Amino acid sequence: MMQQKILIVDDAKFMRVRCARILVERGYSVVEAENGIQAIEKYQNEAPDAVLMDISMPEMDGLNALRAIRELDPAARVAMLTAMGQQNVVIEAIKAGARDFIVKPFEPDRILKSLSKLLM
Amino acid sequence: MSVNFLNPFLNAAKSVLAAEVGAQVNRGAVTLETNCLTPQDVTVLLSVVGDIHGVVLYSMDIGMALAMVSQMLGQEQEEFDDLAQSGIAELGNVITGVVTTYLAEAGYHCSISVPTLVIGRGTLLSTLDFKRVVVPLSTEMGRMFIHIALREDSSRGLARLTRHSM
Numbered sequence: 001m002m003q004q005k006i007l008i009v010d011d012a013k014f015m016r017v018r019c020a021r022i023l024v025e026r027g028y029s030v031v032e033a034e035n036g037i038q039a040i041e042k043y044q045n046e047a048p049d050a051v052l053m054d055i056s057m058p059e060m061d062g063l064n065a066l067r068a069i070r071e072l073d074p075a076a077r078v079a080m081l082t083a084m085g086q087q088n089v090v091i092e093a094i095k096a097g098a099r100d101f102i103v104k105p106f107e108p109d110r111i112l113k114s115l116s117k118l119l120m
Numbered sequence: 121m122s123v124n125f126l127n128p129f130l131n132a133a134k135s136v137l138a139a140e141v142g143a144q145v146n147r148g149a150v151t152l153e154t155n156c157l158t159p160q161d162v163t164v165l166l167s168v169v170g171d172i173h174g175v176v177l178y179s180m181d182i183g184m185a186l187a188m189v190s191q192m193l194g195q196e197q198e199e200f201d202d203l204a205q206s207g208i209a210e211l212g213n214v215i216t217g218v219v220t221t222y223l224a225e226a227g228y229h230c231s232i233s234v235p236t237l238v239i240g241r242g243t244l245l246s247t248l249d250f251k252r253v254v255v256p257l258s259t260e261m262g263r264m265f266i267h268i269a270l271r272e273d274s275s276r277g278l279a280r281l282t283r284h285s286m
């Protein structure tokens with residue numbers, strides 16, 4: 001079976017490393033981006049199977065990156081990583097095509113379940 | 121007065137530290153301070169703006185910081201490098217994010233800044249005329265001190281007065 005590729009987008013290095021470790025251990029391959037602009041570039045260049053995207057980021061936030069990615073690829077599978085207190089953004093992200101939300105703090109299983117759902 | 125905002129911080133810190141690093145948290149004696157703060161080795165600073173505004177600081181020694189990052193990463197972290205710094209900042213970010221949801225449930229809507237790290241002892245930090253509620257939290261990994269220097273926005277008090285006088 002071909003390795004599925006996941007794009008992790010978060011400005012916090014720690015979050016990228018932590019998510020990457022969880023995913024690599026389970027056999028996924030991983031691509032990372034630090035902000036929304038990089039996320040769009042990586043999406044175009046790497047064609048990932050799914051995206052895990054933080055909302056609050058410099059340069060371009062997750063919501064705008066989600067909209068841009070969905071414009072490039074209306075079938076893009078994107079789950080948003082949200083901090084508590086960002087519930088207002090959640091509604092906007094659903095409208096923009098986000099398929100799932102992972103609220104921090106999260107257990108590793110939460111990420112894996114979300115990806116299983118996204119990649120069905 | 122900051123002391124009104126104590127419970128959201130306690131509850132958030134307990135739940136996040138339990139979820140992220142598996143730590144049981146015991147609260148020590150709460151104090152109200154106005155003097156300059158001499159932080160421990162590592163301090164995460166976040167600003168809060170909105171119906172409540174001010175700053176929150178999470179201060180701890182390097183041993184605790186490294187133990188927590190190691191736990192979150194699932195592997196030993198020996199140096200307080202940029203990865204460890206990012207992890208501790210994220211922890212402060214997540215605790216304060218949870219606090220904002222508790223505050224929103226109580227009718228206070230606010231948002232938080234990106235975290236800033238102060239690294240090293242001996243620096244003096246002042247919250248000027250904002251009194252700080254200081255909460256020591258003991259865990260098996262060490263002690264974390266939360267400094268809460270928050271005020272309710274004055275226009276909210278005015279709005280309440282207006283409502284009561286109607």
